Amino acid sequence: xxxxxxxxxxxxxxxxxxxxxxxxxxxxxxxxxxxxxxxxxxxxxxxxxxxxxxxxxxxxxxxxxxxxxxxxxxxxxxxxxxxxxxxxxxxxxxxxxxxxxxxxxxxxxxxxxxxxxxxxxxxxxxxxxxxxxxxxxxxxxxxxxxxxxxxxxxxxxxxxxxxxxxxxxxxxxxxxxxxxxxxxxxxxxxxxxxxxxxxxxxxxxxxxxxxxxxxxxxxxxxxxxxxxxxxxxxxxxxxxxxxxxxxxxxxxxxxxxxxxxxxxxxxxxxxxxxxxxxxxxxxxxxxxxxxxxxxxxxxxxxxxxxxxxxxxxxxxxxxxxxxxxxxxxxxxxxxxxxxxxxxxxxxxxxxxxxxxxxxxxxxxxxxxxxxxxxxxxxxxxxxxxxxxxxxxxxxxxxxxxxxxxxxxxxxxxxxxxxxxx
Numbered sequence: 487x488x489x490x491x492x493x494x495x496x497x498x499x500x501x502x503x504x505x506x507x508x509x510x511x512x513x514x515x516x517x518x519x520x521x522x523x524x525x526x527x528x529x530x531x532x533x534x535x536x537x538x539x540x541x542x543x544x545x546x547x548x549x550x551x552x553x554x555x556x557x558x559x560x561x562x563x564x565x566x567x568x569x570x571x572x573x574x575x576x577x578x579x580x581x582x583x584x585x586x587x588x589x590x591x592x593x594x595x596x597x598x599x600x601x602x603x604x605x606x607x608x609x610x611x612x613x614x615x616x617x618x619x620x621x622x623x624x625x626x627x628x629x630x631x632x633x634x635x636x637x638x639x640x641x642x643x644x645x646x647x648x649x650x651x652x653x654x655x656x657x658x659x660x661x662x663x664x665x666x667x668x669x670x671x672x673x674x675x676x677x678x679x680x681x682x683x684x685x686x687x688x689x690x691x692x693x694x695x696x697x698x699x700x701x702x703x704x705x706x707x708x709x710x711x712x713x714x715x716x717x718x719x720x721x722x723x724x725x726x727x728x729x730x731x732x733x734x735x736x737x738x739x740x741x742x743x744x745x746x747x748x749x750x751x752x753x754x755x756x757x758x759x760x761x762x763x764x765x766x767x768x769x770x771x772x773x774x775x776x777x778x779x780x781x782x783x784x785x786x787x788x789x790x791x792x793x794x795x796x797x798x799x800x801x802x803x804x805x806x807x808x809x810x811x812x813x814x815x816x817x818x819x820x821x822x823x824x825x826x827x828x829x830x831x832x833x834x835x836x837x838x839x840x841x842x843x844x845x846x847x848x849x850x851x852x853x854x855x856x857x858x859x860x861x862x863x864x865x866x867x868x869x870x871x872x873x874x875x876x877x878x879x880x881x882x883x884x885x886x887x888x889x890x891x892x893x894x895x896x897x898x899x900x901x902x903x904x905x906x907x
Contacts, residue, residue, distance in 0.1 A: 492504065494803040495808020499825065500552075503797055506622060506829050507555040512838075513618030514557045514611055514844075515754075516610055521607045522556035524598040526588060527558035530853040545897060551893075557577060557861060559611070560589060561599025563875040578875035595758040601871045611846045616678045619833035620758075628754045634819040635746040642674040642688040643743035651719050651737060661739025662700050676703035686726075693735035696720055758830065768794070776891050783902045789906050796892060799899030806906060820906075841874060841881035847856055849875050 508530050511871030518525050524543060529535075531549030561580040564586055600608065630636070647668050650658035668674075674682060677691035678701050692700070701715040721737035727739055749757060775794050782789065795803070807820045837845040848903070854872040861867060 492809035493804035494805075495807030495821075498808075499804030499821070500797070500801040502825055503801070503828065504552055504555075506619065506825070507552075508636045509618050509622060510615045510832065513557045513615040514559070515595045515610045516601075517607075517614050518557070518559055519560050521603055521611065522598055523603060523607075524560040524561050527556070529557075531554040532556075548722065552565070558752075559600045559666055560593060561585075561601050564601040564871045564873055567870065567873065574876060574879070577878055578873065579876055581875050584726075595882060605851045608851045609848055612844045612851070615844055616836050619829040619836070623826040623830040623833065624754065626822045626829070627758060628751060628827070630819045630822050631747075631749040631754050631757075634815055635743040635748050638747050639742060639744045640685055641745060642682050642685050643675065643745065644668055644670055644672040645741040645743035646670060648739040648741070648812065651721050651739065659660070660717070661737065662716050662719050663739035665698070666702055666713040668702065668704070668713070669706065669843070671706075671743060673705040674702055675705050679703070689738075690726070691720070696736045698736075700736075715803050725773065729761070759828070761830055762834055765831050769833075769835060769838070772891060773887075776894050779897060780899050782895050783898045789902050790905045791906065793904070794891075795904055796893050796895040796899050797828075798896050799904055800824060802899065802903050803906060812907075838884075840884050841877045842885060845880070850877070 511528060511530070515525060515528055526543075526868060527545045527547070529538075529545075529547050529549055531552045531849065532554055533550040536548050536550055538545050540546070542683050563578075565586075566579055594602075597603075600611075602671065644663075647663050647670065648661050649664050652659065653663050674681060674688050677688060678695065678699075680691060682688040682691060695718050697718045697720050699715050700718040702713045704711050704713060719737050719739070720734055722732045723735050723737060724734045725731045772794060779789065779793050803823060804824055807817055807824070811821075836843050837848075839845045839849045841847065841850075850872045857872070858869075
C-alpha cells in the first residue's frame with residue numbers, strides 16, 4: 487500500500503512540475519499577446535508532438551519528452567545585415583531563413599515580429615517567465631509559513647529526553663537528562679553556570695564536562711529553573727570535527743528541538759532572497775558537483791542530500807514524502823516546499839546570461855539599448871536590433887552542457903536516489 491502511495495505521490499509531483507513549466511511559458515505568452523507579438527507555438531515538452539490544436543494563429547500542444555516547454559515567438563531573428571561571408575554569418579542566416587519561412591509581408595507590415603517591438607517590451611516578455619516561477623515559489627513558501635510554520639533549529643531546545651545512556655543494553659543506565667528531570671521543550675540556558683545561547687554551545691559544554699558534576703539551568707514555561715546537580719556520563723558520540731567518525735565525550739541524553747515560527751510576507755521574501763543566492767552559488771558549482779556526484783555513485787557512496795537532483799529525482803523524493811510516516815500537515819508542507827524550491831531554482835537558472843536561457847535574451851536586449859544610447863551620445867542614430875542569431879554557437883554549447891549534466895544527474899537519481907528519511 488505504501489509503495490502505491492509513494493508512486494502516486496511521485497506521479498502527482500511530476501504533473502505539478504509540468505504545470506509549473508506550463509505557467510512559466512504562460513508568463514512569456516501573455517505579455518507577448520498583450521504587446522501583439524505573434525506567437526506561433528505554445529508547447530509543453532520536447533520531441534515528437536503527441537497532441538496539438540491551432541487557435542487564433544497559435545498552435546498549442548504537448549510533446550513526448552516532458553522535461554521542459556517553450557513558446558515560439560515570431561521574429562526573434564531580425565533581417566540579415568550585409569557583412570563579410572563567414573561561417574558564423576552562414577550559420578546565423580540558415581537559422582534566420584528557417585524562421586523567415588513562417589513570416590509573411592503582412593507580419594512585417596503589422597509589426598507583430600518580436601524584434602520590431604521596443605526593448606522594454608521584449609525584456610518584459612522574457613523576464614515574465616522567471617517572474618511566474620518566482621511568484622509560484624513565493625506563494626507556496628508563504629502558504630507553508632503561514633499555515634504550517636517553519637521549523638527553526640540551532641537553539642538549545644530539548645526535543646526528546648533519552649531514557650538510557652545505552653538503549654541497547656539489558657540494564658538501563660539513566661542519562662543525565664533523565665536524572666536531572668529535563669522535559670521536552672525545555673530551553674537549556676546554562677551549563678554549570680555558563681550561559682549557552684545555541685545548541686552547539688550547549689553540546690560542547692556537556693561534552694567537555696565528561697563525567698563530572700552537571701548542573702543545568704533551564705527555561706520552562708517562561709520560568710528560569712536550576713535543575714538538581716547530577717553526575718555526568720560519557721558515551722560514544724559523533725565527532726563535531728568529523729561527523730563520519732566518533733569520539734568518547736560527555737553525553738546528556740536529549741535530541742535537538744526546534745522553534746515553530748510563522749514568517750509573514752516580508753520575512754518570506756527575505757528568506758527567498760537568501761535562497762536565490764544559494765541557488766546561484768549551486769549553479770556555479772553545478773559542473774563540479776555533478777562530477778563529484780557521479781564519482782560517489784561509482785564508488786557506491788551515499789548521495790549528498792544537498793547535491794544536485796533532476797526532475798526525476800525530485801519526483802522520487804516527493805514519493806518518499808508521500809509514503810513517509812509523518813503527519814499529513816508535515817507531508818503537505820514538505821511537498822509544497824520541494825515544489826517551491828524547484829520553481830525558485832528554475833527561475834534563477836533562467837536568468838543565466840547565456841542563450842537559450844531567458845537571461846541571454848534579456849542581456850541582448852539591454853545591450854541593444856546601451857548601443858543605441860552610445861550612438862545618440864555621438865550624434866548618430868542606430869536602429870539596428872541586436873541579432874541573437876549570431877549567438878547560436880553559444881546556445882548550442884550551453885544546450886550541450888545542460889544535456890550532459892542533466893543526463894548525469896538523471897542516471898545518478900535512478901541508480902542511487904537521494905533519500906530524506
